[in-house]
Amino acid sequence: MASTTPAAITVAGLRKAYGSKQVLDGVDLTVPAGTIFALLGPNGAGKTTIVHILSTLIRADGGEIAVGGFDVGHEAEQVRGRIGLTGQFSAVDALLTGEENLALMGRLRHLPAAELKRRTAELLERFDLVEAARKPLATYSGGMRRRLDLAMTLMGDPEIIFLDEPTTGLDPRSRRTMWEIIQGLAARGVTIFLTTQYLDEADHLADRIAVLDQGRIVAEGTPAELKRLVPGGHIRLTFGDLSALERAAVVLDSDARDDDALTLEVAGDDGVRSLKDVLDRLERASIEVSDLSVQTPNLDDVFLALTGQKDSASQKETVR
Incomplete structure (x- = not known):
């Protein structure tokens, strides 16, 4: 509008x-x-x-x-x-x-x-x-x-x-x-x-x-x-034990895991929609999450992505 x-x-x-x-x-x-x-x-x-x-x-x-x-x-x-x-x-x-x-x-x-x-x-x-x-x-x-x-x-x-x-x-x-x-x-x-x-x-x-x-x-x-113009957003999940982490990795089809920290990263570029989907899948599988955080690109990422091109004119993006 x-x-x-x-x-x-x-x-x-x-x-x-x-x-x-x-x-x-x-x-x-x-x-x-x-x-x-x-x-x-x-x-x-x-x-x-x-x-x-x-x-x-x-x-x-x-x-x-x-x-x-x-x-x-x-x-x-x-x-x-x-x-x-x-x-x-x-x-x-x-x-x-x-x-x-x-x-x-x-x-x-x-x-x-x-x-x-x-x-x-x-x-x-x-x-x-x-x-x-x-x-x-x-x-x-x-x-x-x-x-x-x-x-x-x-x-x-x-x-x-x-x-x-x-x-x-x-x-x-x-x-x-x-x-x-x-x-x-x-x-x-x-x-x-x-x-x-x-x-x-x-x-x-x-x-x-x-x-x-x-x-x-x-x-x-x-x-x-x-x-949101820059990809790379992800959801970081922390679990209470290795068993929960392993089950979550299968359910969420992610291999971005840290067994020592008991964390798993899942792509989350769609923001709230991605987060809801991840939590719904974990709930259906009865897997509890100890902690979570949503990591999104910051303006530094946007700035580097948009001004790092030799031909920026061809990269124009305007959000209405």
Whole structure:
């Protein structure tokens, strides 16, 4: 069933080349409003180029691109009024305090004095920067700088935010904090377009993921849908004794067994259906299971399978 949620971003046939190098070659994307969309791809795949085109920093060579309902090529000013961008590196002024950085961004956004003061105080509170607000940026950790960078992006109260690898270089605690902030923004109805090198980040945050390779989208879907593209899921069963293990191996027609650990592995690519079938067969044979676990491919497996091909264009898979 097609989504009834309006699209915040639509891209059709996007192309971009630098000299003889075709960086983007017919990219199609649709990002529903109020969702978190993650774009994955190996280094050099063109992720940052897409972000720069969608945020009006560079022009596309071809294609139809709309952000916030406005054409990126002909209505760039209207697009800029509705978006925010946090790049790979913190765009903060090291000579200013955190509070001064926010105030500077507010003035660039032409906020009235009262609104600027209110937004600055609100964002310092939301991003846990109140105590550090009047301290020089030299005293800020990497995580604090990234939080300030995102806070500056929010000074204009954007409907759509582009986050280009926002947690690169952060420690695990700071990454988790950023994740919570991103999820909080989406809960308020903000659309998040995220690029990342961390597959667990995309898995944790994204409502939908696209994989970009050699300038084309080679797969798109929810995290669960993408994982189902890659075979290799299995059910691992543990039994109480060797006799039960041997009987189960016959009933389930599997030789993937470990007699020392008393475990047996059975293919389970159909998820719940496979699990139900295995348990039904064991129950009919009166074989008890001590423990079981379902092992499914993760996004690392998906990423390697989809981007490990020399000709990824011929491997395109789109999940509807």
